[in-house]
Amino acid sequence: MSISYLEELKNRIPGYMGYDKIDDRENTDKSFREKIADIVQKTIDILRRSVVLSRQEITEDKRIMIQQLLFRLDSIVTELIKREVSYKSFFEKEGIDHSSIGNVVEIDYKILRLSQELYNRFVKLLSRGLNDPESRIMLQMLMEGTDVLSKRVRKRRDYITEISK
16 A cells, blocks of 8 residues: 555665655655656666667667667656646645545656666666667667657656645
């Protein structure tokens, strides 16, 4: 349940205290967004490094996929580092029910897990190289995973906005 999610988040993200206490919400949100943005930025760096270290010419279709991935990943970082004005009421609102707080924690956990999984897969791609026969399939899977991460980040923003009304 969300208690284990909360403990896992506290263990993996410095400054993550949860959202139950109003005084902890803003710092928890900031710590979470910074951690995820850092993981995604490292993922961008891994992808760029794989292009630079490629020993052979990268095919045009892979170049296009890489450009799309870089754009999508960069958009996720931008979404994470901008603080939504609508979050202000979440940081200050009393009486948000415990199940809604638990849902935010669960969303945070899923975003953390997915962002780390994507990072690990990008590392695997780098270790194999972009000219590996399976690299096109890996790039396609990473594209799909990146789209899921982007949707989860937006879902988090929308959910926090909704429960703050």
